[in-house]
Amino acid sequence: MHKFLIICILIFSMFFLSSCSIGGSRIEMLNKDNDEIEAENVLTHVIDAIKYQDKDALKTVFSKQAVGDADDFDDGVDGLFKFIQGKINSFEKTSGPTVFESNDHGRKKKEVSSYYYVKTDSQKYFFLLKNYPVDTDHPDNVGLYLLLVVKAEDKNDIYDGDKKILYDGDKKISHAGIYIPIK
Known part of the structure; x- marks a missing residue:
């Protein structure tokens, strides 16, 4: 009887530890970590472009579609550089990222929305980034x-x-490019 109990516990443990549905799959957890890293990399590129007032560097972070869909992308870049006051000191994630994925017979699409507070020496800002x-x-x-x-x-x-x-x-409401709704 004692051996049977030990064997049952071992079998149950093996199923529990190898199960993908309990607590989410390992692949999902790894993808979530990758999504957070990717979101932070995009934010870092944006912050560097703002720090150095580098329009070309900022434009390369955006998709061709976003640049084309924006009302006036270059005006948006200029507006962003004027809006951010002071030297950027730090950033912190507020939540997310929020990820929407689809895979229809190999046709894949992923949308990652991330949310950050960016602090300068004179102001604190909220950044929402939607990345594909x-x-x-x-x-x-x-x-x-x-x-x-x-x-x-x-x-x-x-x-x-x-x-x-x-x-x-x-x-x-859909927006493209750089959007500063409250100035």
């Missing part, structure tokens, strides 16, 4: 699609449907 690291059907869409920046104290306003920044009531 994978889009096999539309390769021009690969890259950063949206960089939304507001002062940290205005963060909640961007989700307010009455303010019509990201939502008009319950309807989502």
Whole structure:
């Protein structure tokens, strides 16, 4: 009887430890870590471009689709450089990233939205980045699609449907390029 109990415990342990559905798969956990690293890399490129006022470097982070869909991408870059006051000291993740993935018979698309506070020596900002690291059907869409920046104290306003920044009531509003809704 004692041997039977030990064997049952061992078998149960083997199933529990090798199960992918309990607590999420290992692949999912690794992908989540990769998504966070990718999001932070994109933010780092954006911050470096802001620090050095490098329009070309900033433009290379964005997808061709975003640059084409933006109302006036170059004006957005200039507006961002003017909006960020002071020297950037640090950043911290607020939540996420939020990841949406699809794979339809090998046609893959991934959207990663990440959220950060970026601190300068004179102000704290909220950055929302929407990035497409994978889009096999539309390769021009690969890259950063949206960089939304507001002062940290205005963060909640961007989700307010009455303010019509990201939502008009319950309807989502799409933006491309650099978007600074509250100046």
